[in-house]
Amino acid sequence: MKIGLFFGSFNPVHVGHMILANYMLEYTDLERIWFVISPQNPLKDKSILLDEKHRLDMVNIAIGENDKMKTSDIEFQLEKPSYTIDTLNLLTKENPDDEFVIIMGTDNLENFDKWKDYLKILDKYNIYAYVRPTSDGGYMKNHEKVKIVNAHMVELSSTFVRQAIKENRDIRYLLPSEVWKHIQKMNFYK
Secondary structure, three states, X not given: OEEEEEEEOOOOOOHHHHHHHHHHHHHOOOOEEEEEEOOOOOOOOHHHOOOHHHHHHHHHHHHOOOOOEXXXXXXXXXXXXXXXXXXXXXXXXXXXXXXXXXXXXXXHHHOHHHOXXXXXXXXXXXXXXXXXXXEOOHHHHHOOOEXXXXXXXXXXXXXXXXXXXHOOOOOHHHOOHHHHHXXXXXXXXX
């Protein structure tokens, strides 16, 4: 099976994430999307992260009954901060019959050569890069293992969502409805 790995903090998951995942399923050759919840991105401030289990729960709530999507907590088992190469190696070992593709924005693609063992990643895996308005992917966009996907996207960030919740704004339509209810019930990001 060809599986797209959508890595992220998902702090919290929002409609932009879900729209992108849906687009990748419907308009590429990916058969499944796995949301890989990152406990700690080495390039992000850990102090603003909601506990990893809560973020995993919210993505599961967002996915609901969609059997083409699932969450992965594989990085919870790895040393923190985790690196994509280690996650890929473990996933491939545990799922030898599946083909994994990395999903990332062209903004991340521009900095991909700064990732740990990025050449080893490119040797074994393909990247589907969705176009971000501020980036074209740099020189990496021309690599034979990179496919540029012109996905329809909603420009929305988890940072904006967290700030809006902190300011007590009603942003219910920016989140999957059950995720919004869960955040309100749990009093997250206040």
